[in-house]
Amino acid sequence: MMVHTMVYKPTQIKRFLNGIAIQWSDGHRSEHSHKLLRQKCPCARCKAVREDENPLRVLPSEDFVENLKVVNIQPVGRYAIRLTWNDGHKTGIYPFELLRSLNTTPANPPS
Numbered sequence: 001m002m003v004h005t006m007v008y009k010p011t012q013i014k015r016f017l018n019g020i021a022i023q024w025s026d027g028h029r030s031e032h033s034h035k036l037l038r039q040k041c042p043c044a045r046c047k048a049v050r051e052d053e054n055p056l057r058v059l060p061s062e063d064f065v066e067n068l069k070v071v072n073i074q075p076v077g078r079y080a081i082r083l084t085w086n087d088g089h090k091t092g093i094y095p096f097e098l099l100r101s102l103n104t105t106p107a108n109p110p111s
């Protein structure tokens, strides 16, 4: 038996100064800041860092985090994109579902 799940697909992805903007197949447009994207990086390394409860761990400085930028976006199969960062980090593969769930764009107010 086939299980159908609703899959949102980007029709266009644009980089801008502080983040990326995604135009979705259902007409929705979302914007995601570089900072949030990096905080939510789904790669094993970032997950391990986020889940590390060692109080002595060294956190990146605010400056470092503020200056992180996406420098390249590559499609991965039909379900995700890979983001390459200006610090060389590129193991994060962001499924469309995750990007859609990170949507922080408020719904259009009624006119």
Ligand SMILES: [Zn+2]
Residues within 6 Å of the ligand: 041, 042, 043, 044, 045, 046, 047, 089, 091, 092
């Ligand atoms: Zn990562």
